[in-house]
Amino acid sequence: MSVSPKENPPAAAASRFAIEGELIEVVPHQRGHIHDTFISTFREADGSLRRFLHQRMNRRVFTDLDALMHNVERVTSHLESLHSEDGLETLRLVRTREGAAWFEDEDGAWRTYHFLEGTVSYDHCPGPELAHAAARAFGGFQARLQGLPAGELRMTIPHFFSSPYRLEQLDEARRLDAADRVKETAAELAFVDQRRELVFAIEKRLDDGRLTSRVVHGDTKLNNVLFDAQSGQARCVVDLDTCMPGWSLYDFGDLVRFTAATSSEDETDLCRAGMDLELYAALVEGYLEGAGEFLTAEERTLMPLAARLVTLTIGMRFLADHLAGDVYFKVSRPGQNLDRARVQFAQVADMEAKDERMRALVG
Ligand code: GN1
Ligand code: MG
Numbered sequence: 001m002s003v004s005p006k007e008n009p010p011a012a013a014a015s016r017f018a019i020e021g022e023l024i025e026v027v028p029h030q031r032g033h034i035h036d037t038f039i040s041t042f043r044e045a046d047g048s049l050r051r052f053l054h055q056r057m058n059r060r061v062f063t064d065l066d067a068l069m070h071n072v073e074r075v076t077s078h079l080e081s082l083h084s085e086d087g088l089e090t091l092r093l094v095r096t097r098e099g100a101a102w103f104e105d106e107d108g109a110w111r112t113y114h115f116l117e118g119t120v121s122y123d124h125c126p127g128p129e130l131a132h133a134a135a136r137a138f139g140g141f142q143a144r145l146q147g148l149p150a151g152e153l154r155m156t157i158p159h160f161f162s163s164p165y166r167l168e169q170l171d172e173a174r175r176l177d178a179a180d181r182v183k184e185t186a187a188e189l190a191f192v193d194q195r196r197e198l199v200f201a202i203e204k205r206l207d208d209g210r211l212t213s214r215v216v217h218g219d220t221k222l223n224n225v226l227f228d229a230q231s232g233q234a235r236c237v238v239d240l241d242t243c244m245p246g247w248s249l250y251d252f253g254d255l256v257r258f259t260a261a262t263s264s265e266d267e268t269d270l271c272r273a274g275m276d277l278e279l280y281a282a283l284v285e286g287y288l289e290g291a292g293e294f295l296t297a298e299e300r301t302l303m304p305l306a307a308r309l310v311t312l313t314i315g316m317r318f319l320a321d322h323l324a325g326d327v328y329f330k331v332s333r334p335g336q337n338l339d340r341a342r343v344q345f346a347q348v349a350d351m352e353a354k355d356e357r358m359r360a361l362v363g
Contacts, residue, residue, distance in 0.1 A: 011023060013107070014038075014040045019050075034061050035057050036058075040054060052114060055112075056108040057111060061328065065104070065109050086290075119227060128278055135286030138290065143294055182323060192319070202302075202309060249303060253307045262274040280361065303362045304359050307358070315348065316341075
C-alpha cells in the first residue's frame, strides 16, 4: 500500500521501514506522555500476519534524536550480547529501508520496534506477586546495564535525574507564571517548599563520593514490563528512552512511585492516593533479588528515601508543567498535570507517615 504522509502519516512512516508484506492497518496505541505510538499489521507472502510498533518521537522533549537513538541501539546491542538468566527478551528495532535506526521528514521523526506478541502489561498493580516480578525484572535489567560503560551513552536530556535541577525548573515556572496558575497552586508549592532539603539528599552524596553514578533505566513504570500472557512471567523491559547515567536508586524510587501507588497517577479523588506498604515490601524484595550484588550498603539504606525523593521530583515536574501551561507532558483534560502532581505529593506524605516501617523492611 502506497500512502502519502498527508493522508495517513503513520502508514506512510511504516512503509519506510524494512518490513516485507502488505500493510493491512495502522492504529493508534495510547501510551505514555511523550511520543505518539501506533501499531501496524502486515500480511506476509505466506498469509501470516505480523505486527510492529511505530513511534513518532517527540522532538520538543528529545531535541537530540541522534543521541537518543544512539543510546537505544547501544543498550539493545549490549543486552543482546548478554545471557539473561531470567529469560528476559530484548526490544528489537526494525531498520529503515536504507538501514538507519530512524528517519525524519516534515511530518516527524519515526522509529519502529518488533511487536512482542502474546504479552500483557498492567497500568495498575493487581498484587504483591506481580510487584515482585516487575521489580525483579527492573533490578535484573539494571544489573545487566552495569557492564555498559557510562561513557558510551549520551545524556539525551541534560540533568534528567537531578532533583535540584527539577526544583530549579519549578522555581523558574513559578517565577514566570506563564499560564497564570501560581495563585491556584499555593498549597502544592508550599508542600515542595517544606521539603527543599530532601531535594538535595542524593546530589550531596554523589558530590562527596558516598554514591557513584550508574546507568539506569530511568522510567520504571509497571507498564514498562511486558509479561507473558500465558505463563505470567516477565518477558521484556521496554521504553529505553531514558537509559543513561543517573543514580541507581532512581529506578527503585520510580518503581515504588508507580507500582505501589494506591490510585492512578492522575486520580482526582485524593483520598485514594497513597502508597501500599505490602506492595512496597514486594518491590524491595523483587528489586534486591534482581539487582543482586551491585548495590552498596549505602544504596540499600537509601531505598525508602529514594522512593520519597523520586515521587516528590516527578510531582515537581508535573507541577512545573502545569504552571508553564502543559508544554511537556501530554494532557487529555485541563488540570491533569496538577492532578498528577497532587497524587505524587499525597504519596510522598503517605510515605513520610510510613517511613519507619519502610526502613524496617529494607533491614
Ligand atoms: C514520561 O511518556 P512516559 O510515560 O514513558 C517521562 C518520565 C516520567 C513519566 C511520568 C522522557 O514517561 O520521565 O517519569 O512520564 N518521560 C520523559 O509518568 O520525560
Ligand atoms: Mg518513558
